[in-house]
Amino acid sequence: MSGDALTAAAHPADGTPWQVLEGIDPDNAKFPALARVGDDRILVLRIGDGFRGVERSCPHQQRSLHDAFLQGGNTMIRCRWHNYVFRLNDGKAVNCPGFKLKVFEVKREEKVLLARPVT
Amino acid sequence: MKSPAPILLKGAHVIDPAQGIDGIEDIALENGKIRPVEGLPSDVETIDVTDSYLTPGWIDIHVHVYGTLGFADPDSIGVCQGVTSYVEAGGPGIGTLDEFLALLGSGLKTALFAGPYIRPLGILGLNFIESDVRTLTNIPIADWLDFKKAHPGLLRYIKVGAFSGYGYGPTKIGKGLAEVLDLPLYAHIGEHQLQPGNQSAYEIYRVSEAGDIVTHIYHGNECGILDKEGRILPVVQEAKNRGVLFDVGFGGFNFSWRVAERAWAQGFFPDIISSDLQQFNVAGPAYSLANVMTCFMKLGMSLQDAVEKVTSAPAKALRMTDIAGSLKPGLPADVTVFRLDRGAYTLTDTANHTRPYDQRITPIMAFKSGERIDCDMQRCQDEKNWLIQIADDHEPEGVARLTAAQRSFLGALAGKLAPINWDEFSVSTLDYDKSLVLQAAFHQARQEQNIPLRDALIAVFDLFLDHRFTMQIGLFLLRLDRTFALDRMRKVASTQRMVA
Numbered sequence: 001m002s003g004d005a006l007t008a009a010a011h012p013a014d015g016t017p018w019q020v021l022e023g024i025d026p027d028n029a030k031f032p033a034l035a036r037v038g039d040d041r042i043l044v045l046r047i048g049d050g051f052r053g054v055e056r057s058c059p060h061q062q063r064s065l066h067d068a069f070l071q072g073g074n075t076m077i078r079c080r081w082h083n084y085v086f087r088l089n090d091g092k093a094v095n096c097p098g099f100k101l102k103v104f105e106v107k108r109e110e111k112v113l114l115a116r117p118v119t
Numbered sequence: 120m121k122s123p124a125p126i127l128l129k130g131a132h133v134i135d136p137a138q139g140i141d142g143i144e145d146i147a148l149e150n151g152k153i154r155p156v157e158g159l160p161s162d163v164e165t166i167d168v169t170d171s172y173l174t175p176g177w178i179d180i181h182v183h184v185y186g187t188l189g190f191a192d193p194d195s196i197g198v199c200q201g202v203t204s205y206v207e208a209g210g211p212g213i214g215t216l217d218e219f220l221a222l223l224g225s226g227l228k229t230a231l232f233a234g235p236y237i238r239p240l241g242i243l244g245l246n247f248i249e250s251d252v253r254t255l256t257n258i259p260i261a262d263w264l265d266f267k268k269a270h271p272g273l274l275r276y277i278k279v280g281a282f283s284g285y286g287y288g289p290t291k292i293g294k295g296l297a298e299v300l301d302l303p304l305y306a307h308i309g310e311h312q313l314q315p316g317n318q319s320a321y322e323i324y325r326v327s328e329a330g331d332i333v334t335h336i337y338h339g340n341e342c343g344i345l346d347k348e349g350r351i352l353p354v355v356q357e358a359k360n361r362g363v364l365f366d367v368g369f370g371g372f373n374f375s376w377r378v379a380e381r382a383w384a385q386g387f388f389p390d391i392i393s394s395d396l397q398q399f400n401v402a403g404p405a406y407s408l409a410n411v412m413t414c415f416m417k418l419g420m421s422l423q424d425a426v427e428k429v430t431s432a433p434a435k436a437l438r439m440t441d442i443a444g445s446l447k448p449g450l451p452a453d454v455t456v457f458r459l460d461r462g463a464y465t466l467t468d469t470a471n472h473t474r475p476y477d478q479r480i481t482p483i484m485a486f487k488s489g490e491r492i493d494c495d496m497q498r499c500q501d502e503k504n505w506l507i508q509i510a511d512d513h514e515p516e517g518v519a520r521l522t523a524a525q526r527s528f529l530g531a532l533a534g535k536l537a538p539i540n541w542d543e544f545s546v547s548t549l550d551y552d553k554s555l556v557l558q559a560a561f562h563q564a565r566q567e568q569n570i571p572l573r574d575a576l577i578a579v580f581d582l583f584l585d586h587r588f589t590m591q592i593g594l595f596l597l598r599l600d601r602t603f604a605l606d607r608m609r610k611v612a613s614t615q616r617m618v619a
Contacts, residue, residue, distance in 0.1 A: 071502065081471070082371050082399045085506055095398060095507045097598040098546035 018107070018114040026051070026108050032066055037115045042104055044113065045088075047074050052088050053104030053115050060084045060099060077101070090118060125149040125159055126489070130169030131456060136427035137175070137434070137445035146173060148452040151489040155448050166491075168456050168484070174426045175445050176203025176453025176485060178433040179408045180275070180305075181334055181368045181393035184231065185219050186210030187244030187594060188397035191507075191586040195499035196396045197229025198492040200407045201482030203453040204230040204443050208305070208334075208368075208395065209278035213262050214239030214558070215591045220270070221573040222589040228487050230443070230453075234276040234305050237293045240554065240591050252285040254551050258296060267300055275437045276305035276332065281323035282342075290319070294326045303436065305366075308342065309335030309373035318342060324354045329362025332436060336365045336389060337382060339375030339470055349381045359387070364436055369411045369469070370395035374404075376468045383418045391436060392428040398505040404467035407496060409457065409480040414466050417476045422459065425480075452489040457482045503586045510585050511603060517581030518611060525578035528568045530612025532579070533605050535560040536596070544598045558593030582607060 021035040024044060031046040035053070042053040043065055058065055058079040069078040071085055076094055078085045085094040086101035093099040106115045126148045133144040147156045147163075182205045184193035189210060197205055211219035212235050219241075223231055236242055238254050267274050277300060279293030290306070297304040306323045320342035323333060336344055344355045359365060367374065367389045382388075392415060394408045405411060412425040420428075434444025443453055460479045467473045482494040498504070521529075539560060541553050565575040580587050583599060596604065 071506070078402075080403065083402055083505065084399070095505075097544035098549070 016116045016119065018116050021106070021113040021115055024113050025111065026113050027111075035113075035115065037104055037117065040102060040104075040117070042102075042115070044106055044115070045070070045077075047088070051106035051108065051113060053106045054086075054088070054091075055102040058082075058084055059101055060096065123150050123489075125154065125163050126491075127156070127159060127163045127165045128168050128173060128454065128456070129165050130167055131171045131173035133446070134172060134174045134423055134426045135430070135446045136423065137431035137440070138447060140446070141423055146446055146454065148454070148486060148489050151452055153446050153448050153450050153452050171456050171458055171483065172422070172426075173454060173456050175430040175434075175455070176443065176487065177201050177408060177429040177455050178203070178437075178439075178443055179205040179393050179396070179429065180234070180332075180366065180391060180433045180437060181206065181208040181395045183208060183210055183242075183395070183397040184589075185223055186215075186241055186590050188242065188399065189589060190398065190401070190499070190504050191588050192498065192501070192504045193223065193231070194228050195495075195501075195504055196394075196401065196407070197227065197231075198485045198487050199495045199498050200409060201455040201457060201485050201494055202229060202408050203455065203485055203487045204232065204439075206232045206234045206275050206437070208234045208393075209236035209242045209307070211591070212236045212239040212241040213259060213266065214555075215241050216266055217572060218576060218592060219589075220273075221571075222576055228490065228492060230487070232275045232437070232439075233273050234278050235274065236278045236280075237289075237296055240551075240558075240593065243549065243551070243594065249280050250282045250284050250289075251551075252283060252289050255289065255292065256555070258292060260296070260299060263296065263300055267302075272439075272442075274300065274302055275439070276303040278305045278307065279323075281306040281308045281320045281333075282317070283319045284317065287319060287322040287326075290322045290326055294331075297331070303364075304331040306331070306333050307335060307368070308333055309338040309368065309370055310340050315341055321352075321354055324358040324363070327358055327363045330364065330436070332364040332366050332391070333358070334366040334368035334393065335370055335373035335395070337367065337375055337379040338370075338373035339378050339468075340372065343378055344387070345378060345381055351382060351385050351387050356387070364390040366391040366393050367411060367415075368393050368395045369400070369405045369414070371397060371400035371405070372469050374411075374414070374468050375470055376472045376474055379414075379418055379468075388420070389415070389428060391433050392425065393433075396499075398507065400469070401499050401505050404469055404471070407482075407499070409482050409496075410466070413464075413476065413478065413480050414468075414474075416478060416480075417466055417474055422480075452486050454486040455482060456484040507588045508585065509583055509599065511600070514607075515581060515583065515585045517577075517584070517587070521578055521581060521611065522574070524568070524570050525574055526612050526614065528564060528570045528575055529578055529582060529608040531568050532561060532564040532575075533608035533612065535564045536601075536605060536608075541597055541601055543600065550597065554591070554593035554597045556593075557596040558591070561592050561596065582611060 091101040091103040277297040
């Protein structure tokens, strides 16, 4: 799945303003990259030609997701610690009902990345 | 296929601790049993296993193939990995053993035994209320006794979580039930889901007797086997001295290199090696029983001892030396053949700490009651095997296979569930009692429709899952979105009516 397809599948966050992710050069940054969106500390993932953001820690035991795996044709993220899997389009738990991961739309505009939470 | 004709396995280094065998020998199988090599016909089918090791079929006393932690393809962690017998560690309880048997009582190549949990529903998984004494609901002694009598040899131990927010009562209840049933108590002392400072786990060392088993012994969480200075706690050592057995239960949370190395340095060794393979550790760091055995060789265990702890030791502990754990003629022809590979490997514990090692145990072939299975260590890694996904955006292929009776049942089930409300599945507020209500509704619909339990269970799983996982029906229904679930049941049932 390309990044564009992922964005298209996301729930719209109409009305939520986009925020510039300072200090991340989309062409040269190492991904996943650390960023902040409002009060949220997020990881920016490169997925195909596009990008996606997730909260930095797995909601299960708050372990870092910096070395998490992409799963299911890049539609899901899997925490390496206990295989908890979440959908990247809406953060819904796949194999761990009750948990939810915060996810963020990330788009590129020329030389900068912008992000906003998926509601 | 199982061959009644004799087979000669030739040239392997045989390790059979129960018989004191450790050297190059030939082993013969016939009619599903081990047989003497003497007297074989001259044209016997011969398999050359030179440069391999050959042992009794491995026994993993702690796996999860049923329930919220289980697999879609249970043999993938069994015979496909050289494990010819395993024990489901707590997935079902007395309230779900019928479901467990209906789904997994036949059809597997691996011999499956049960170590049920004292809670009627079995292990809940994912949620942090395993320690809630209220989820024990009741302990129907008569049902337990009747079940054991009706299914001789199936139950191998009673599992209890050695933790409680209610003092030592649950631990003692578990021990009492095990005593009534004349089974070993099998106690989880790993990740114990309690507030820091709760010391209830240590009661298990005082309650357990010789032959009872403690699992997850090298975990690095609260209430471990070491004191703050890294010494084995006296209460733990005293239990070992009087014959309580200590089992690895690697798990997803419960093996720490730091703890294992410190224990090893003090001569505190495991009696049994088990994997605790489940959905949440099979893709790492546990991988396989072979990998866990390799971890113990890294600690300093000999290959011979590692084999003993997955063959004769568990067979003795689970009172199954008459059916497994040795290559004595007359026993079932359960055999594991493996290589000891050399290379640069990394062994990872459940806290993501690693150790390098230059050897690796690699199963290559198993025989189960004489049937040959070529090992495939990657089969279990398939996402379809461990990633349970509700097919909420499409109908699974299994829907097309539903019979008229199953479709009618689903319609009836929707009717039974309609008056019951349940909320979105929540980590913090799992509604345990509601899962019992849903289970009861399921059984009521099933009985009214007069449909076999297996058919009814499979109807539900095939309606919502692309790959057939098996779990407690009450918990499965609880994790479905109510509106979505009822709509799909009704739709499938109405499709049947239109066809009819």
